[in-house]
Amino acid sequence: MASVEVLLGSVDQIPKGEGRTFRVADREIAVFLTAEGEVYATQAFCPHRRGPLADGLLGGTVLMCPLHDRTFDLKSGCGTSHEQLGLATYPARVSEGQIWLRPEPTLAREAAE
């Protein structure tokens, strides 16, 4: 059964270029707001050694884990520095200044090329 969207609240609670961790449906999810105003959501902890991804450095849609600098593309969840590591991503959108998230993870594909 498809999950319903969950309202996370105002997009203003996330500064542009940063992330915040939310607890949704018994799991922690990192939600990011890019400098361009797009939102993306991923698993909260790095698959390497559980670094807190919401504290990572965001450049465009590429996130750098705060612990050991591995990078991930927020759009696909794919690792861009260590391709064997990928993130679960969640559909997220902003509507009328509010963040909506579907707590239904998509696992990153293996890097194809």
Ligand code: FES
């Ligand atoms: S915990 Fe993220 S790169 Fe090591």
